[in-house]
Amino acid sequence: xxxxxxxxxxxxxxxxxxxxxxxxxxxxxxxxxxxxxxxxxxxxxxxxxxxxxxxxxxxxxxxxxxxxxxxxxxxxxxxxxxxxxxxxxxxxxxxxxxxxxxxxxxxxxxxxxxxxxxxxxxxxxxxxxxxxxxxxxxxxxxxxxxxxxxxxxxxxxxxxxxxxxxxxxxxxxxxxxxxxxxxxxxxxxxxxxxxxxxxxxxxxxxxxxxxxxxxxxxxxxxxxxxxxxxxxxxxxxxxxxxxxxxxxxxxxxxx
Numbered sequence: 001x002x003x004x005x006x007x008x009x010x011x012x013x014x015x016x017x018x019x020x021x022x023x024x025x026x027x028x029x030x031x032x033x034x035x036x037x038x039x040x041x042x043x044x045x046x047x048x049x050x051x052x053x054x055x056x057x058x059x060x061x062x063x064x065x066x067x068x069x070x071x072x073x074x075x076x077x078x079x080x081x082x083x084x085x086x087x088x089x090x091x092x093x094x095x096x097x098x099x100x101x102x103x104x105x106x107x108x109x110x111x112x113x114x115x116x117x118x119x120x121x122x123x124x125x126x127x128x129x130x131x132x133x134x135x136x137x138x139x140x141x142x143x144x145x146x147x148x149x150x151x152x153x154x155x156x157x158x159x160x161x162x163x164x165x166x167x168x169x170x171x172x173x174x175x176x177x178x179x180x181x182x183x184x185x186x187x188x189x190x191x192x193x194x195x196x197x198x199x200x201x202x203x204x205x206x207x208x209x210x211x212x213x214x215x216x217x218x219x220x221x222x223x224x225x226x227x228x229x230x231x232x233x234x235x236x237x238x239x240x241x242x243x244x245x246x247x248x249x250x251x252x253x254x255x
Contacts, residue, residue, distance in 0.1 A: 025067060025091045031060040031074065034099035043076045043100070044195045048083075048207060051182045053191030066091070073207050078103055081203065182208055183243040196236035205235050209242070219245070 031040045039060030046053045047064055048071045054064040064072065066086045075081040079100040090096050186192050186208065196204060202213045211219075216238065220230050223245035233241070 025065070026063055026094075027066050027086060027090050027096070028061065028063040028094060029096040029098050031056045031062065031098045031100060033079075034101050040076060040079070040100060043074055044204075046073045046075075046192060046195070046204065046208070047071075048073055051185035051192060051208065052189050053195060055191060055195075073204070074098060074100060075203065076100065081207075083207075183239065183246065186239065187243075193236060196239055197234055199235040200233075202235060202238065205239055205242075208239075216242075 031043045032038060033040055039056075039058070041056055041058045041060060043056040043060070043062070044053065045055065045062055045064055047066055049067070050065065050070065052065055054062045056062040066072070068086060068088055068091060070086045072084050072086060073081065074084070079102055082098070082100060084098065186196075202216050205216060206213045217230050220238070220241060223241065225241055229241075230238075
């Protein structure tokens, strides 16, 4: 009887593995400008379900692993992003043509005047603000929290944020566990990480997590990251920050 049970589980595991392998597919396509019909290179393609990425070559050609009904996200600077669901016809035909539309951007005059400098070092050094971001380490958590200020209530602000069960952070993480699990998968794919490292528009982060771009600053503030970090960090740093905050949230919830 013992041998039968072992044999049964071996057969079951082999069958499940075979089914997963069978469902794994690879599709390809050519990406072109819908106006000029010329190929678009360096287009970023992300499988939002598997968190795997690819990039189009000089001929606009790409390949990516998919399963039926996966959603692919196409993005490149200067063009409108596009989401396409993988159909059985695409998997059967293997190759398709994707057309991206250029963005119509109206450029306006921009005058940059960050500081009114006088030319005297002693005076100008006082006109330029020096921002310092302070992080606090809490026992049991792998990463610290960035309070963004040095004041008597800064550390209390950190504790109040992470231990308040009605906090927006708690509500968000509680409602989006599946999306946030993608953060671990994201770290396995170099193409996705390289893409996020080069972007600052938060679009890809929002798409991967299934949230709006307006929610990202709110989440990071609840994780006590400073305004300067939220405004200047690239998308990879933002994703890592949210990932670290989510892991800490799970530890606190478990305790």
